[in-house]
Amino acid sequence: MLSDVRRLSWGYSAKLKLGKISFPVLVKVGRNSLEMYEEQGKFMVHLEFVEGDSVKVRIRVEASNEMVKSSLEEGISRNLNEYAESICKAGKGRSQEPLGLIMMMKPFVRRHLDVRGEQCPIPEIAAKKELTKMKPGEELEILVDHPAAVDVTLPEVAKLMNCRYDIYNMGDYVSFVMLKLGDPIMNKNYLEALTKRERIPEMMKDMGFIAFLYSVFDKVIRQLPTDGLYPEIFRYDGLTLVTSASIGRGWLAVALVEDDKILGMMLDIKGDRYWNQDALKVINRVKGIGNVFYLKASST
Structure with a gap:
C-alpha cells in the first residue's frame, strides 16, 4: 500500500494507495510499532507488533470518514495476511538504525x-x-x-x-x-503589541511573536477535538490565544482573539503561510483530525 517512500530528517514521507486514491502520509517507525499520519490529518494508522510464539499485529485506525476507516482496516489486514511470511523473513535480517x-x-x-x-x-x-x-x-x-x-x-x-x-x-x-545562554531575549515590540492591538496583525507574520504568545498564554483552559477548521472555532470570551494543529504535519493555526473579534491569525498549511484575512479566506479548505486549544495568560 505504501509507495514513494522517502527519508526525512526524522521519519519518512510516503504515498499510501487506497484503491485508485493516493494519500500523502508521514511514517514513524518505532521498535515494535509503525504509525502513519495523513498529512492533512484525515486519518491515523497505528500498528503494534506483539512478539511471542507468533507475531500478532494490533491495528488501530482513526479517520474522519468512516468509509476511509473501514477501507484502511480491510486493506491493511489483507496485506498483512498476504505478506506475513515475507515480512517476518525481512524482519529477522533487518539491522536497526545506528x-x-x-x-x-x-x-x-x-x-x-x-x-x-x-x-x-x-x-x-x-x-x-x-x-x-x-x-x-x-x-x-x-x-x-x-x-x-x-x-x-x-x-x-x-x-x-x-x-x-x-x-x-x-x-x-x-x-x-x-x-x-542567558536571560530570555524580550522584544519590546512584542510586549507593546498586546496593548496596542492595531499592531497585532502585522506582528503575527513574525514567528518569534508566535513563540512569545506561547510564553505568555500558557494556561490551557479548554481543549476540543476537531475535524477541520472553521471561523467559529476562533471565538472566546476575553483575550485568548487559540491554536490548533493536525495529527499529521498538514496544518497549524494560531490566532489571538477577543470575544468575537480575531485580532490576528497565522495559518500554516504544509509550509505555505497565510495571515489574518487571507488565512480566513482559505480556512474552510483545511480538513482533517486535530485538536483546538484555548489558552489564557497565567497572570489572569
Whole structure:
C-alpha cells in the first residue's frame, strides 16, 4: 500500500494507495510499532507488533470518514495476511538504525522533558516553563514527536529563551538539546503589541511573536477535538490565544482573539503561510483530525 517512500530528517514521507486514491502520509517507525499520519490529518494508522510464539499485529485506525476507516482496516489486514511470511523473513535480517552511534554523539544531559504524544502548544509551553527554571549554562533535552513543534515552533521558542540547540534524529521522535545562554531575549515590540492591538496583525507574520504568545498564554483552559477548521472555532470570551494543529504535519493555526473579534491569525498549511484575512479566506479548505486549544495568560 505504501509507495514513494522517502527519508526525512526524522521519519519518512510516503504515498499510501487506497484503491485508485493516493494519500500523502508521514511514517514513524518505532521498535515494535509503525504509525502513519495523513498529512492533512484525515486519518491515523497505528500498528503494534506483539512478539511471542507468533507475531500478532494490533491495528488501530482513526479517520474522519468512516468509509476511509473501514477501507484502511480491510486493506491493511489483507496485506498483512498476504505478506506475513515475507515480512517476518525481512524482519529477522533487518539491522536497526545506528542509534548507538547517535547516543554517543549526544551530550549527557541531566534535565529531560518528554512531550512525545503531545500536540502543539503543549510542547512549547512545557519547554518554556522548564527553560525559565534553568540557569545560564544548563542544558535541557526535549523529546518530541509532533511535526509542527519540530519543524516550526520549538526552534522559535529556543531563540526567544536565548538558547542554542542541536537536534538528534531518534527514529520515531526527535531529541532537542537546548543550552541556555542567558536571560530570555524580550522584544519590546512584542510586549507593546498586546496593548496596542492595531499592531497585532502585522506582528503575527513574525514567528518569534508566535513563540512569545506561547510564553505568555500558557494556561490551557479548554481543549476540543476537531475535524477541520472553521471561523467559529476562533471565538472566546476575553483575550485568548487559540491554536490548533493536525495529527499529521498538514496544518497549524494560531490566532489571538477577543470575544468575537480575531485580532490576528497565522495559518500554516504544509509550509505555505497565510495571515489574518487571507488565512480566513482559505480556512474552510483545511480538513482533517486535530485538536483546538484555548489558552489564557497565567497572570489572569
